[in-house]
Each structure stands twice: as C-alpha cells, then as structure tokens.
Amino acid sequence: MRIDLEPRRGRQARLEVLAPIAALALAMAIGGLVIALLGKPPLRAFEVYFVEPLTQGWSLQELAVKASPLVLIALGLSFCFRANLWNIGAEGQFIIGGLIGGWLGIATQGGEGGRWILPAMLLLGALGGLAYAMIPAVLRVWLGVSEILTSLMLVYVAELTLDYMVRGPWRDPKGFNFPVTVNFDEDATLPLLVEGGRLHFGVVLTLLAVVGAAIVLSRTLFGFKVRLVGNAPRAARFAGFDDRRLTLAVFAISGAAAGLAGISEVSGQIGQLQPSISPGYGFTAITVAFLGRLSPFGILLAGLVLALTYIGGEAAQIDLKLPLDMTKAFQGILLMCVLAADVFTRYHVRLVSGRGR
Amino acid sequence: MNSDTIQFVLISVVTAATPLIIAAIGELVVERSGILNLGVEGMMIVGAAIGFAAAYESNSTLIGALAGIAAGMALAGLFACLVIGLATNQVATGLALTILGVGLSGLAGAPFVGLKREGAGQLHLPGLSEIPLVGKVLFGEDLFVYFALALVGVVAWFLARTRAGLTLRAVGDNHASAHALGIPVRRVRFLATLFGGGCAGLAGAYISLVYTPFWSPGMTAGRGWIALALVVFASWRPWRLVAGALLFGGATAGQLHAQLLGLPLPAQAMSAVPYLATIAALVALSIWDRRGTAAPAALGTPFVPDR
Numbered sequence: 001m002r003i004d005l006e007p008r009r010g011r012q013a014r015l016e017v018l019a020p021i022a023a024l025a026l027a028m029a030i031g032g033l034v035i036a037l038l039g040k041p042p043l044r045a046f047e048v049y050f051v052e053p054l055t056q057g058w059s060l061q062e063l064a065v066k067a068s069p070l071v072l073i074a075l076g077l078s079f080c081f082r083a084n085l086w087n088i089g090a091e092g093q094f095i096i097g098g099l100i101g102g103w104l105g106i107a108t109q110g111g112e113g114g115r116w117i118l119p120a121m122l123l124l125g126a127l128g129g130l131a132y133a134m135i136p137a138v139l140r141v142w143l144g145v146s147e148i149l150t151s152l153m154l155v156y157v158a159e160l161t162l163d164y165m166v167r168g169p170w171r172d173p174k175g176f177n178f179p180v181t182v183n184f185d186e187d188a189t190l191p192l193l194v195e196g197g198r199l200h201f202g203v204v205l206t207l208l209a210v211v212g213a214a215i216v217l218s219r220t221l222f223g224f225k226v227r228l229v230g231n232a233p234r235a236a237r238f239a240g241f242d243d244r245r246l247t248l249a250v251f252a253i254s255g256a257a258a259g260l261a262g263i264s265e266v267s268g269q270i271g272q273l274q275p276s277i278s279p280g281y282g283f284t285a286i287t288v289a290f291l292g293r294l295s296p297f298g299i300l301l302a303g304l305v306l307a308l309t310y311i312g313g314e315a316a317q318i319d320l321k322l323p324l325d326m327t328k329a330f331q332g333i334l335l336m337c338v339l340a341a342d343v344f345t346r347y348h349v350r351l352v353s354g355r356g357r
Numbered sequence: 358m359n360s361d362t363i364q365f366v367l368i369s370v371v372t373a374a375t376p377l378i379i380a381a382i383g384e385l386v387v388e389r390s391g392i393l394n395l396g397v398e399g400m401m402i403v404g405a406a407i408g409f410a411a412a413y414e415s416n417s418t419l420i421g422a423l424a425g426i427a428a429g430m431a432l433a434g435l436f437a438c439l440v441i442g443l444a445t446n447q448v449a450t451g452l453a454l455t456i457l458g459v460g461l462s463g464l465a466g467a468p469f470v471g472l473k474r475e476g477a478g479q480l481h482l483p484g485l486s487e488i489p490l491v492g493k494v495l496f497g498e499d500l501f502v503y504f505a506l507a508l509v510g511v512v513a514w515f516l517a518r519t520r521a522g523l524t525l526r527a528v529g530d531n532h533a534s535a536h537a538l539g540i541p542v543r544r545v546r547f548l549a550t551l552f553g554g555g556c557a558g559l560a561g562a563y564i565s566l567v568y569t570p571f572w573s574p575g576m577t578a579g580r581g582w583i584a585l586a587l588v589v590f591a592s593w594r595p596w597r598l599v600a601g602a603l604l605f606g607g608a609t610a611g612q613l614h615a616q617l618l619g620l621p622l623p624a625q626a627m628s629a630v631p632y633l634a635t636i637a638a639l640v641a642l643s644i645w646d647r648r649g650t651a652a653p654a655a656l657g658t659p660f661v662p663d664r
Binding site: 002003005007034038081086088139143144145146148149150152153154156157160161163164168283286287290323324325326327328329330331332333335336339340342343347349 | 395399435439442443444445446448449450452453454455456457458459460461462463464467543574578579582585586589623625626628629632633635636639640643644661
C-alpha cells in the first residue's frame with residue numbers, strides 16, 4: 001500500500017474553503033472516538049463542547065473574550081508563517097507583554113490615575129512582546145541560529161520570570177501571602193463593553209487588527225513581499241527583497257501582536273498579575289493560524305472555533321468529568337487534520353496497492 | 358566537599374544527561390534521513406506517562422520501558438504517515454504532535470498522579486563499583502545509562518560503517534537523487550522516524566521510571582526541545598552528542614545542587630539555566646563554526662516522488 005500524490009493544476013478555491021471544514025469534522029470524529037474510549041458518551045460531549053456554549057448570552061461573551069487573544073496572536077503568527085519563518089514562542093511574547101504592561105498597572109495603583117495610563121500600558125505590552133520576539137529574530141538574522149528552538153526556549157524563561165516577579169518583588173503585601181500582585185486601578189483596566197458583562201475593549205482591538213492585517217496583506221507592498229518570500233523565495237531574491245529586514249519585520253509584528261494580546265488579557269480579563277496568565281493561548285494560536293489558512297478573516301472564524309474548545313472543555317470537566325487535557329489533545333488532532341486536509345487542495349491523493357517506495 | 362559528595366554530583370550529571378542522550382540519538386537518525394520531527398517533546402511525555410502506567414500495573418521496569426518505546430513509536434508512525442505519506446509541512450506537523458502528546462499524556466496519566474514505585478536497580482560489580490570517587494559513576498549506574506551509551510555506539514557505527522547507514526545519509530542529503538537511484542526514500546524515512554519515536558518514548562519512560570520515579574503532568578519540562586537543540590549542537594554527529602548531553606546534564610544537576618546548597622539566587626533563575634544554556638550553546642556553536650551548517654542537505658524539505 002502506498003500513497004501517490006499528483007499535483008493539481010491551478011488553485012482550487014472551493015477545496016480551500018472545504019478543507020478546513022472537513023478537517024474540523026474529522027477532528028471531531030476522532031475526538032469523539034477518544035472520548036468513547038475513555039468511557040464517556042461522545043454525542044453528549046459534542047453537545048457540551050460545541051453546542052451549549054453557543055446557546056447562552058454569558059457564554060457567547062466568554063467566547064469572544066477567549067477568542068480575542070487567540071485571533072490577535074494568530075494574526076501576528078500568520079505573517080511569520082507566510083514568510084516561512086517559525087516563531088513558535090508566541091506564548092512567551094504574550095507573557096512578557098502582560099508582564100511589562102502590567103508593571104505600569106502596578107506602579108500606578110493607588111496613585112492619581114489618568115487617562116494616559118491605559119494606552120501607555122497597551123503600548124508597553126506590545127513593545128515588550130516585540131522586544132522579546134526580537135531575540136530569536138536577531139539571532140537568526142545575524143548568526144543563523146534556528147528561530148524555532150530559541151523562540152521556544154524563551155517561553156520557559158518568560159514563564160519563570162513571571163512566576164518570580166509575582167511571588168517575589170511584585171507580590172501584593174496585603175494579599176494574605178497569595179502569589180498575586182495588587183489589583184489594577186480602574187484607569188489601568190480595559191473598559192467593559194456591556195454593563196456587568198465580560199466583554200471588554202480588547203475584543204474591539206482584535207477586530208481592528210483583523211481589518212488592519214487584511215489591508216496590509218492584500219493592499220500593500222509589504223504584504224506582497226511577505227507572501228512572495230513564502231511562496232517563491234527565489235523570485236523574491238531576484239526581485240532584490242531584503243529577507244533579513246523582512247525577517248525582523250514579521251517577528252516584530254508577531255511579537256507585538258502577542259504582547260498586545262498579553263496585556264489585553266491582563267488588563268481586561270484578569271485585572272492583576274498572577275503566576276499563570278495564559279492557558280496556552282500562544283500555542284493554540286498556531287492551530288488557529290493554520291485552521292484559518294493564514295488569512296485574517298479565516299483566523300477570526302478559527303479563533304472562535306478554538307475558543308469554543310476552551311469553554312466546552314471547562315464545561316465538560318464539570319459535566320462529564322473529562323480532564324482539561326482533552327482540549328489540548330483535541331487541538332493537536334485538529335492541527336494534524338488541518339495540515340492533512342491542506343494536502344488535498346494541492347494534490348490528487350491516491351491510495352495505490354503495491355510496495356511503498 | 359568529600360569524595361562521596363563529588364561522586365553524588367557526578368552521578369546526578371549522568372542521570373540528567375541520559376534521557377537527553379537517548380532522545381537526541383533517535384532524533385539524530387531521523388534528521389540524518391532528512392526528516393525534522395519537532396514532536397520529540399510530545400513523544401517523550403507520552404512515553405513517560407504510558408511507561409509509568411505500564412510499569413505500575415505490571416510491576417516491571419522493563420515492561421514500562423517497552424511500553425514507553427511502543428507509545429513513542431505509535432506517535433512517530435502517525436507523524437510519518439502525515440509528513441512522509443502526505444508530504445505535510447514538517448515543522449507544523451511536529452508542533453501538532455507535541456500539542457497532541459502533551460494532551461494525551463495528561464489523559465493517560467491522570468489515574469497515576471501521585472503514585473510511587475521503586476526506581477530501577479543499579480549495576481553492581483564487586484570491587485569495581487567500590488573504587489572511591491569514580492567507582493559508582495563508571496560501574497554503578499542504572500542499566501539505562503549503559504544502554505544509552507551502547508545505543509550511541511551502534512548508531513555511530515551504523516551511520517559510518519554500514520551500507521544501510523550510507524543509504525540513510527544519502528536519502529537525507531538528496532532525496533531526489535536517492536529516489537532516481539532506486540532507493541525507497543519514503544520507506545527509509547519511515548523506519549528512521551519510527552526509530553526516533555521509540556528512542557523518544559524510551560527517554561520519557563526513563564524520566565518517569567528512573568530519574569524521578571513517579572508520574573506528574575508536564576514532567577519532561579522541555580527536555581524534548583533540548584534534545585532537538587543537542588542534535589544541532591552536535592553537528593549531527595553521534596559522539597559529540599554525548600559530550601553535549603553531559604554539559605546539559607551538568608547544567609541541570611548544577612541547578613539542583615545549587616538549590617540544595619541554598620545559593621542566594623531565586624529558584625526560578627536556577628530553573629531557567631537549562632533553557633538559557635541551550636540558547637547560549639546554539640549561539641556559541643554558530644560563532645565558532647563559521648564553515649557553514651553541517652545539517653543534512655534535504656532536512657525538512659517535503660518529498661513527493663515523481664513517477
């Protein structure tokens with residue numbers, strides 16, 4: 001038995017829309033199988049994961065709040081992935097963004113306040129993420145060090161740095177020894193969009209970023225360069241594009257996006273710093289980027305789907321006693337299905353009998 | 358520091374290095390065949406969970422180790438079907454494998470959290486194991502350590518001295534030419550990937566069976582990624598990899614002992630040492646080794662055979 005791949009001619013617009021949907025369906029089927037193997041009812045699990053969160057007002061808000069960081073990070077990553085660069089340390093850039101931006105929230109706590117604080121926090125967060133992403137980018141451009149390994153190693157360093165700061169120097173002295181910082185003042189908290197709800201201003205930032213990314217990718221020379229370097233690196237070199245500058249630029253964009261997502265989460269959702277500020281958004285965003293086929297509006301939809309798995313995962317933990325790890329396993333399966341489905345848009349795939357070669 | 362303490366430190370360096378050696382030697386073979394499997398961390402942690410579960414149920418370290426190998430190979434087989442059969446992107450598929458592995462290990466290991474079992478036995482050679490200072494380091498380690506070194510020797514011999522090893526390297530350097538010569542490129546790569554998966558699974562099982570004889574979620578703590586970095590650091594050469602692993606083992610063990618000695622540094626700074634050391638090692642390597650990369654030429658590029 002072997003698999004034969006024969007290239008398709010031209011682009012297959014219909015297949016490119018169908019592929020992610022088919023991948024999602026396949027991943028759900030495999031996930032259901034795993035759940036059945038764990039001795040739980042798969043249909044009920046489907047309901048808990050993918051239907052019930054869509055039926056209530058509060059959970060719809062929660063969905064937007066969870067999708068927001070995923071979409072924002074994935075938008076940034078899509079620039080890297082399109083240019084064939086592998087920033088897989090968005091989780092670390094997210095954390096550093098939250099940490100640097102959160103510093104201002106702590107520093108201004110109990111002070112005079114002012115309208116400048118919130119924009120300054122967001123700016124600091126984005127710059128923090130950007131600076132942190134520059135480490136792997138610069139090492140790659142100047143020394144040829146693999147950006148994959150360095151960006152990933154820096155995730156662990158970021159987690160440990162945050163852990164140290166909230167347990168040590170930044171711990172709230174009146175916090176009964178809990179490892180958390182003070183609660184930010186109102187001037188350092190992203191405003192809510194719905195009175196008494198969960199939806200905060202970070203969601204608006206994300207929507208603006210989606211539109212912005214769509215314009216940059218389709219309407220600017222920079223967007224064209226990013227697409228060209230990824231699709232036809234030789235042509236890009238002949239055209240005289242400076243791929244070093246491009247590498248730095250796409251890392252800067254993805255780092256800033258992840259950092260902004262980090263400070264939005266800290267300032268809009270959590271309201272203080274704590275030892276862990278992300279349930280793995282930076283890694284899930286990789287799946288979001290690919291499920292959305294690296295296009296801004298696709299990423300928006302994909303972010304909502306993956307946010308659903310987080311909310312459904314929490315509900316399934318209570319309802320069905322399914323461990324939270326089910327969500328992670330499902331995300332891995334989904335990413336694999338997406339990558340496999342993509343092959344069908346580019347090749348005719350045939351199973352041929354006979355020995356593999 | 359008396360000689361017993363020094364010996365204790367040396368042994369902890371070796372045990373910290375062993376899982377890195379096992380996982381990295383497997384990945385070295387995979388990469389020499391031209392496949393980049395970034396899922397080492399995922400295969401390792403599943404190997405740790407399944408290995409502990411099997412060893413606990415059967416009360417046998419050997420069965421645990423075999424189960425870890427099988428689990429790593431199963432995941433590697435899935436990875437191979439995607440990247441070799443369907444020519445998917447290797448980086449993204451490897452990441453997916455890691456995400457999946459971390460999730461699966463949590464599912465499989467959940468019933469075993471907090472359980473303990475005896476670690477593996479150590480070699481004991483009367484006379485030799487009692488030599489002061491080095492006796493225990495050389496002749497009194499657990500059997501996995503000797504197995505890991507033997508594995509490196511076999512891989513080094515296989516790659517350099519056998520026809521099959523030459524074939525594997527040819528596939529990794531130029532898959533189109535190898536294919537034209539009639540070498541079954543995809544089959545060679547499939548087998549290499551399975552070998553790498555087995556090694557990663559065994560390395561994970563070593564961590565949950567010997568290194569810290571219990572299972573806890575996320576216990577591999579990035580060692581799979583460090584193993585990947587080690588392969589680069591070793592310039593894809595087996596024996597250099599052992600030297601690199603001992604260096605990292607030293608960093609890990611040094612961090613533990615510094616904590617025990619109560620050095621006035623925060624625990625988090627100590628824990629960050631292996632990760633920072635990895636980055637530093639990669640940077641140092643690229644500064645010293647200016648002749649260009651020693652990476653297999655076809656590493657990470659998808660292969661679609663023409664007919």
